[in-house]
Every structure is written in C-alpha cells, then in structure tokens.
Amino acid sequence: MKEQQTWSQRFESALHPAIALFNASIHFDIELIEYDITGSQAHAKMLAHTGIISQQEGEKLVAGLEEIRQEYRQGKFHPGVEAEDVHFAVERRLVEIVGDLGKKLHTARSRNDQVGTDTRLYLRNQIQQIRKQLREFQQVLLDIAEKHVETLIPGYTHLQRAQPLSLAHHLLAYFHMAQRDWERLGDVSRRVNISPLGCGALAGTTFPIDRHYTAKLLDFEGVYANSLDGVSDRDFAIEFLCATSLIMVHLSRLSEEVILWGSEEFGFVTLKDSCATGSSIMPQKKNPDVPELVRGKTGRVFGHLQAMLVMMKGLPLAYNKDLQEDKEGLFDSVNTVKACLEAMTILLQEGLEFRTQRLAEAVTQDFSNATDVADYLAARGVPFREAYNLVGKVVKISIAGGKLLKDLSLEEWQELHPAFAEDIYGAISPRQVVAARNSYGGTGFAQVKQALLAARAQMTTK
C-alpha cells in the first residue's frame, strides 16, 4: 500500500489507517472512472477555451487523461485506498504522467460537482442500455404473443378462475408494463442529463468558466441553474431507483406467474432444460430458479430506493459526505435490473413452452363462462342483476349435480328461463367466450390482433 498523504499543509499527520479505509470509496467508485476521465477532459478543454490555462496545457491534460483511460482498459491501473476515491486517483496519476501541470486540472472545480457529473454520465449511459434491454424483452413478448392469439388460457381474479383469455392478451399486459418502464426511463433521463459541472464546491467559482461549453462537450441538455442545488441534488438518482423498482415489480409479477404455471397443479408451461435446474436430492425435480431469483432480487432494488430516500431526507445544503453512500445501491440496482431483464428475456425466448393442449382443456373444465350466460340473458332484455342471480342458481345446481354449464340440456336451460335457446351452447364455448369480448382493450381475438399491431407500432417510437 502506498503511503497515506496528509491532506494539505493544514494537517500535521495522516489519517488513521482504519479511518482512511472507512472514508474511502475507491473500491466501488472505480466504476465511474471512464466518466470521470471524460468529464475531466471536458473541464480541461473548457479551461483552455476560456484562457484559464493555455491551449497547449489543455491538450497535454487531455492526452494525459486519455493515457489513464488506456491504462485502465488494459488492466494496468489499480489505485489503492490511499487514493481515497476515483477522482483523487485519476488526478494523482495525471500528475505522475504530465508532471506539475496535472495539478492545474482541479482549477475552478470541486470533487462535489465532479462526482455529480460522473454519476449523471454513468446513469445516462446505463439508462440507454436498460431501455434497449426493455425493447428486447418487449420484442420477445410480442413474438410469443403473435403465435398465441388463439391459444386460450384461464384468466384469474383473486387467483380463482374468472374468465378465459387469449394467451396473447395476457402476454401483452406485460408488454404494456414494459412500455411504461421504457417511457418512464426516458423521462427520468431528461433530468439525469443536466450538468452540475462548474457549480464548484457549493457556490460557483471565481474563474471565468463556461459551464455551457462543458455541458455541450458532454452532451448534457442543460446546466443546473443553482450551484447549491447542482452539487447536492440526487433526485435524478431517486427517480431512477423508482423506475427500476417498477421494472422489478413487473418482472417479479411475471416470475410469479411463470412459477405457478410451471407447477404440476397448473401445468400450463414446461420449463426447458436450458433454463431450469435440478435438485441435489430429489431426482425427479425441475426447478424454476430463474424466475425465483428475479422475484427474490426485487427486494434489494426496493431496498436501495428506500436507502437513498432516507439518506437524503435530513441533509442540509449543500454537499455532505453522506452523499458518497449514493453509489453502491445505484450500481447494484443497475446491475440487478440488467441481469434480471437479460435472464427473463432468455427464459421467455427459449426456456418456456406453453402446453397448448392442456390449456385448451383447462378452459373447458370450470364455470368461467358463467358471466356469458348472464350476458346472454341481459342481451335478451333480462335486467343484468336478475340474470346474474339466476345464473348463480344454475351454477349451484350444476355443482350439486356434478355438471358443468355445457352439460345442461336445453330443457333444463329453458326451465330456468324461457329466453334460452339452442345458441346458448355456442355462446358459452370457451372460444366464443373469448371472441365475444370485443370491447376496446378486451381479450376478443379481433381486439388482440389490433393490439398486436399497435404494440408493434409503439416499438418504433424513439
């Protein structure tokens, strides 16, 4: 380990080694190094552009920083705890490479605006990647849905059989959740993409800097209008954690369904070997570890949101070291969401097979067509509530007689109500029950086909 330096000549002794370790963030903020270098290069260019340093000095700083980037990429840059954080690590190495000139880099800037800049550049890039992954996930949902417009699946409320559905309709529900996630991240991105660079430690700087110049170089859409806000705002990170928490809510709900569907009790899907796991003791088992892990990992992403909210809530302006705690949870959320999206996309793509035969049988074995009997009467002038009560009675009688609605004879139907005719059988067949729900956004096949087209169109928006 390199020797711990004293902070400045104000200090007489170095930090206690345990405190140095406690204070350091280098072991996790090294993740930001490329963004730190890019941000510093923009800052150096701005210093030269405004005449605060010479053009030549600016160029040397930029080149020196680029050298550090290459060293890092080649696995040759390993700053230790003595560097404290990634910002000091890069600055120190720069001085080693370009000499005393490197000491000019920090003119008119503080680590406070620097770390804010790095975090935003990091998050902006990650958001792009996550949005791309969401698109891939949506694409797979659409591909499967397209094959299963006419596949029926029991629909549930309260986890009790309710009304049958087109499987495509069921899958499209997840498409729309992912669409909102995609849009939400785009919205968050607008607030991530504001530059705090040049806010200084808290109050701005005495140098004639040009904040818009660095913002432009770094592709920020604007600059923070208030320096105190600029260095201490973490709303953008909280918003991102909200957005990722919702992604995890959606993935977790899908996971839960896949787990249920794969059970012997449901038997709606078969888990393929490439995405299922075995048991170390029970040789017959095939376990849905992928969706279980996704469901399990959801907790930590929610936790990071809570941690960040609590970390922020009592902070006086402006920067406080508490803010160093913003990073690990953020990085972990990014990594977790990316890993879960990838795993779920693969699971859908090649890890699941819908047991269409079993699904077709499942929807014939229940009373999920009861609403349609009530609708049948209501369409023939019987007030709906009256029809509803009558069908309740029919269901009760049928259960007692060990029958389903389709098993009742026409005489039995007509005894219950004279409006029943031969066409009742068609009206309560599962296929017709689904097809008939042709209201906008419903599960009727014609609606689902329209919905698929609309979904495909949504995929092309930027």
Ligand code: ARG
């Ligand atoms: N490592 C610090 C962080 O992550 C950088 C900013 C330090 N600023 C300071 N005033 N000590 O927040």
